[in-house]
Amino acid sequence: MPRWMNNNRKGTDVVPFFGEYMKSDERAKTKINRKDVMFAGIVLFFALCIWGIMMIIQSKNGERVLIKIDGKIYEECSLSENKTIKIDNKYGMNVIVIKDKHVFAETADCPDKYCVNQGKISKSGQMIVCMPHKLVVEITGSKKKLDSVAR
Amino acid sequence: MSRKVAYCGVLTALAMILGYVEMAVNFNFAIPGIKLGLANVISVIGLYILSPGYIFVILISRIMLSGLLFGNMMSITYSLAGGLLSLVIMVVMKKMKIFSVYGISMAGAVSHNIAQVLVASVYVNNIHVMYYAPVLLIAGVVTGFLIGIISKRVIMFNNN
Numbered sequence: 001m002p003r004w005m006n007n008n009r010k011g012t013d014v015v016p017f018f019g020e021y022m023k024s025d026e027r028a029k030t031k032i033n034r035k036d037v038m039f040a041g042i043v044l045f046f047a048l049c050i051w052g053i054m055m056i057i058q059s060k061n062g063e064r065v066l067i068k069i070d071g072k073i074y075e076e077c078s079l080s081e082n083k084t085i086k087i088d089n090k091y092g093m094n095v096i097v098i099k100d101k102h103v104f105a106e107t108a109d110c111p112d113k114y115c116v117n118q119g120k121i122s123k124s125g126q127m128i129v130c131m132p133h134k135l136v137v138e139i140t141g142s143k144k145k146l147d148s149v150a151r
Numbered sequence: 152m153s154r155k156v157a158y159c160g161v162l163t164a165l166a167m168i169l170g171y172v173e174m175a176v177n178f179n180f181a182i183p184g185i186k187l188g189l190a191n192v193i194s195v196i197g198l199y200i201l202s203p204g205y206i207f208v209i210l211i212s213r214i215m216l217s218g219l220l221f222g223n224m225m226s227i228t229y230s231l232a233g234g235l236l237s238l239v240i241m242v243v244m245k246k247m248k249i250f251s252v253y254g255i256s257m258a259g260a261v262s263h264n265i266a267q268v269l270v271a272s273v274y275v276n277n278i279h280v281m282y283y284a285p286v287l288l289i290a291g292v293v294t295g296f297l298i299g300i301i302s303k304r305v306i307m308f309n310n311n
Binding site: 030031032033035036039040043044046047048050051054068070071072125127129131132134135136138 | 225249250251252253254257258261271274275276277279280282283284285286288289291292296299303306307
């Protein structure tokens, strides 16, 4: 077995290929400890709480589709109509398709294609984001509900 | 001194290569926009073998170089925000001396993700982008743990 594959490095006779082996008290610091687990737990708990709240908000079927570019509303339409919206401006080109109460990005001329990979959305509160084109496609409830969700 | 400068050069080159490998191989986590952040290994290792000033130099030169070579202005701002915040958080946590390399790298990954989602929501001018935050927090914990495993294996050989 080569030296670097040896996991049992307790003896000082094992000399690693890169410098000396760390002293034992320093090594103890690199073992996972209770504080690390607590940190991970707190972050996960926090994230799951927000996620739970989001799931409640997103459980309703959406009604309106809002397309925003750089924070301004570019187009607003109903989710129940079938429509293909082509966006072509100085930031780039996207094709947004609304079909069978679902919205998805069909094509885009950005290199990473994250907006296409985000798939279909249909619930209120869900969104498709295209970073390089400053484009956000949001689904909202009906207009009255919009305020209660946004506030 | 010269030894530390040599370390800086080696680590910068390594960070750039790791970033490139990640771009080429594409470790996908089923959710778009989430990646392992292999280049973060270098920052974590740097914390243990160099002083914070050197790591900032490594981080900034790595981001500028790979941004100019493979990316554009947007990707530079984007990774600079994430990288700087995560480095500040990691340096502070290292100074606190209560977290191991796993905790430090998890905090780094989580803060990196938070900074990026903040920059994203400012860039597209839409606060609702923050809806991605919980997914990114969970992803940060997972990828941070994986990066911690790798970093630990390397730090074990540190002789400083």
